[in-house]
Amino acid sequence: MKVPYFRPSLSENEIEAVTAVLRSGWLTSGPRAAEFEAAFSLAVGGRHALAVSSATAAMHLAVEALGLEPNQAVLVPTMTFAATAEVVRYMGGIPILVDCEPDTGNMDLQDALRKLKLANEGELPRKWPDTAGNRRTALKVVGIIPVHVGGLMMDTAAIRRFADDNDLWVVEDAAHAFPSAWRANGESDWKQCGQDTADVTCFSFYANKTITTGEGGMAVTASPAIEERMRCMALHGLSRDAWGRYSGGSWDYRIVAPGYKYNLTDIQAALGVEQLARAEAMRLARERQAERYYAELKGLPLSLPTRPGPDRRHSWHLFPIKLNLEDLSIDRDEFLDRLREGGVGFSVHWRPLHLHPYYQEVFGWDPDDLPIATREWVRLVSLPIFPSMSEAEQGHVVHVLREVLLGTAPR
């Protein structure tokens, strides 16, 4: 048996919805994109929602709308995907990498404060891309981009306090966090990720995310001004979008800024509307799979992911285990080879940014600058978790894992 790391969950409804768009004569951003935005807005407590071509696009638009300027600094977790930091570079900004909590993998706010001070003092990063040497110049830290790793939300109230104390904006990389939710201690009502948790919250609908449009994303904000700027910049900096122009709006648009091309097509949005309607059902399916992993992987030489407390609703985008390497005679990479031989798909989230050539060479980040991420990432393995994984498939994953771990002579 072979179990892929991920398989999208697509029903006849999605196929029919996309086919209907193909037959309609209107392919790009139009009525279905507007409908997707309206439905998504409802799902995140009525905040403004802008459908775009990716989460990366959403984050780029967000930092642009918030006014990020060249050589201003932004706190970014080192435990993330490339996109979180590269959008800072798009604007000429300097990502200041922050270490993670050992258990959740989420950004450590105490380290964020340490890194912020070092950046303010000109101590970090050691190099800037526009200087060859070790110039020490105080940087102005203007924002923070937290990531909810795997869909387990950080304490967004704590992030907000940290941001307010240090005069920062907050852009959430919520690529994993739909539909994730939280509630304050003792309260019964859930608040969705994106409902007042940041200045802008950015979701991903990439092929293997919790809901998908193939490629796609959504930017969510409570601010009409920020939404207006992002909407304008998402379509060439025109003062009207294509739908407005061609459906009774004026032909006479105005270019008000050199914008980007980040709109979501109706073909994709039709897929999104159907996926959104099934988002909670799919989350519950993943939650059941997570529970089965917790039950059946007990007692093995590995750490299971942090369980959400009663104040968190976990999207379960990822199920990242950590190998107890001191109890094993093989390392993580050999372990992954064994999984592959056993027909089990996997991924690793992630090689931290500071261990990539670009961030090492251009900014001079050192493994010891981010010791927790450096230590922990060599233990990480993300297991398959997706609604269309059958019980037999998950049984196979558990079986192969047990075989490899129990069949591996202890050190």
Ligand SMILES: *Cc1c(COP(=O)(O)O)cnc(C)c1O
């Ligand atoms: C997938 C992912 C992104 C990028 O999403 P796209 O929609 O592909 O741009 C950004 N951040 C994180 C943490 C991700 O996992």
